[in-house]
Every structure is written in structure tokens, then in C-alpha cells.
Amino acid sequence: MIGGIETDWARLSPHVAVVGPDDAAPRPAVLLFHGCGGVQEHLFDYARDLADRGLRVFVVDSYAPRGWSRPYALATVCTGLAFRGPARAADVLAAVWGVSQRSDVDATRLALAGWSHGAWSINELMARDLPPEAEGLLSGVRALGCVYAYVGPGATRAAWRRGAPALVIAAEKDHLASPAQQARAYSSLQALGHEVETWLAAATHAFDQPGVTFPMRRDEAMAAECRRRLAEFFAARLG
Template identity: 50%
Template sequence: MDTTAERWAMLEPHTQHVGPDDDRARPAVLLFHAAGGRAHLPLYAEAAKAAGIRAFIIDSFGARGWSRAFALATVCTGVRLRGWARAGDVMAAIQGLSQRPDVDGSRLGLAGWSHGGWAIMEALSAPREMAGEMLLRDPAAADLSGVKAVFLAYPYVGVAATGRFRPWRHCPKTLAVIAARDHLTTVRNAERVLDVACGHVEIERWTVDGTHAFDEPTGAGPMRHDQA
């Protein structure tokens, strides 16, 4: 367990910035990778840059000294760093990046793929009332009011996500991408989770005819890359 500032101190050296080459305080999107691949995230970051937005790719595993092979063996299997624990990374990144002079902390977006989406959903729904939540001593330190948008790509909403039916306490505008042939969840389950997330605030959904991680070029097993 650590403070939000300490968590950010761990993450910051492993955070990649992609954005316009200036010092203007611009909107920013924080990208949280999946438990497996992350090779495609720079493509999303470049799209944000082209729109005049700063993008920050936060490497939760590199910050912990974990290789991709180690993450596949432990995080993908649910042994290490479940979504509720990684939610602390989300909070720390929000707090740390919103303090940068080249970031407009009142206009932030969160983007998460699979495990990264799980972490974001846990962060948005956490009570943040007691020390120890999200493995943070000060879980309420980060100000979520600046988070105006969320993008969830095939977020993990399986049985290990025990808090998946917990309503969000902060409900920004959200787009959720559901993979019709996701081996980790049915479309019905994903829809049910999204139905309770924000109550009266409807979450925009896009169901694609693809597998889990369809946008990732290094797909394996039941996951198939779909360039289109």
C-alpha cells in the first residue's frame, strides 16, 4: 500500500507522452493497456495527437518490473494485480498528470483495453472512503471532476471482476466497445454491467463482430486481429 503520490512516482518513469510539440495546457487522454498486448496503443495515441490532445500511455507492468511473459502468466490468469488494485494506478495517473503545466486537468479522458478497462471501471465505482481501497492510503486524493470522457475497449467484466455491478460514483461521457465473439464475456453480460454503471446516464455502446483484442496485431489463441 502506498500514497497516490508515491504510486505516481513509480508510474511516471514508465509513462510515454505522445502529443503536440508545445507547452500549451491541452486536454489529455490517459491510456491503460490490457493484461497482454499493448503494441497498438501508440496508434491510438497518434490519433489523439492529430486531434490536438496529449496522450499518455501508462505502463503498469513495466513500473513493477514485470515482463510481458510474466504478466501473461500472472495478471491474465488473475493471480496478480486484479482490476481493483490497478485502479490505484488510474487514480495516481489522474492526480499526477493533471498537475503538469502542459495538461488541462479539467479536460481529461480515460481509455482502457481489457484489464485496463476493468481498472478504470473499478476506479470510477470505488467508494474512496477508507484507507486501503485500491491499495492506496489516500484513495480520495485524486480529483475525478476533471475526467470528462471514458473509452472502454472490450473491458474485462468476467467473474473475477467482483465489483462489476457496482454503480459508478463518477459518470463521464462513455463509449464502450463490446466484442461479439469475446471469449471472456457474453454480450449479454457486458450489456448488463454497462446498464447499471451510470444509472440514468446512458453509456454509448458499439458491438463489433470481432474477438477480444481484435484491434491488437499480436493476437493469439481465440483472439484474432481484424485490421478493418
């Protein structure tokens, strides 16, 4: 199992962007997982805000290692034809392992944040039955950020087996998942005894992303508020 994780990380690591203080101190780390459209500039807005709070941030690109372009991803991943959440969960686990090996990271203080498809992948990992050697890899995860997670058809309905305090950011006008669906998706996390803080943005799905098209719309004010809330949530739980 660990051998497979190492192989996955070897493929991912050349395409992981690191944002944070320019030092070698072992700092708490936040791993960011993009939506189905791939890495876009808004993730680096989040990364810079988190880095300003002394956190080391890793933006994990799942497409570049596979040679996938944004048009390809929009046509296949965003439509559910390829690379669904359960498959990408392996990237999340590999990234946790790889980042934890770094001397400039405190592996006991990690957070994971995902947007749409990225949050779906995190959810799938948390509900998956893992062998003991992999289970221990997630022990340092102290907080989760789930931003307009995809929780629609095909997403897991299984109860979470592990977790951490979570900030769930839903959108009032999300055409992919209603706020009620979001609440149901995270109910098993609450059943495990973890705090689930929810913020309902008066916006559409992907409200913080550039270049979105109808029915989605970028909302600058909501995007700024989302960044602030996520940074404060992680700083409080990783400090």
C-alpha cells in the first residue's frame, strides 16, 4: 500500500506548487485540491492568504501529471465521464503522505481543502476503508475545508470513517448541490463527534473562480469572504 502511495506522490510532486514563508521551519501545512476545471489563479489567492498567517501551502495539480488539458478536463471530468471522486482520492492520500515527509512541514498539523471535485475526492477518502498503514497517514489532519463540494449523483453516500473539524461552504444558488444536500453529506462527520461549521454564500457554484459561465457567476465580495473564513478557520485549528 505504501509503495503505491510513494509511486503516486512521485508522479504528483513535480506539479505541486508551494506557497509560504521563505524558511525551513517545520510549519503547519494546508493542501489545496482544485475543482474539475483544474488549477486556476483563485487557488493562489487562497494560498497567499493562508501563507500570510504563517502556514505552508501546497496546491496539488491532479491533471498535469496525467497530461490532461483544461479543455479535456471540462469535457470529461466535469461531465463525470472520467476520473471521478473515488479515483482522485488516491491523489489526496498520496499528497498527504508526500507533504508529511518534508522537513519544513509539521506533519502533526495538516489541513485539507477542496473545491467541488476536490472536495468530493476528500469526502471519498474519509469514507473509504483503508488498511492500517494508510490509516495512520491521516492522523495529522486537523481540519478540513469543503468549498461547494460536489455531493450529487455518483458521490459517496457512505458514512465517514474518519474526519476532522470541517468548514463547509455551500452556495445558495448552487445548481449542482442544494444546501440541504450539503448538510446531509456532512451529517456523518457530525455523528463522529467532529465540529462542522457551515457558511452559506449568497452566490452560485464556483463563485470564486475566474471565467465561469452561466449559470455560475463570479462574486468578488463572496470570494473575499470565503478566503477570509477559510484562512481564519485553518489558522485557529493549526496554530
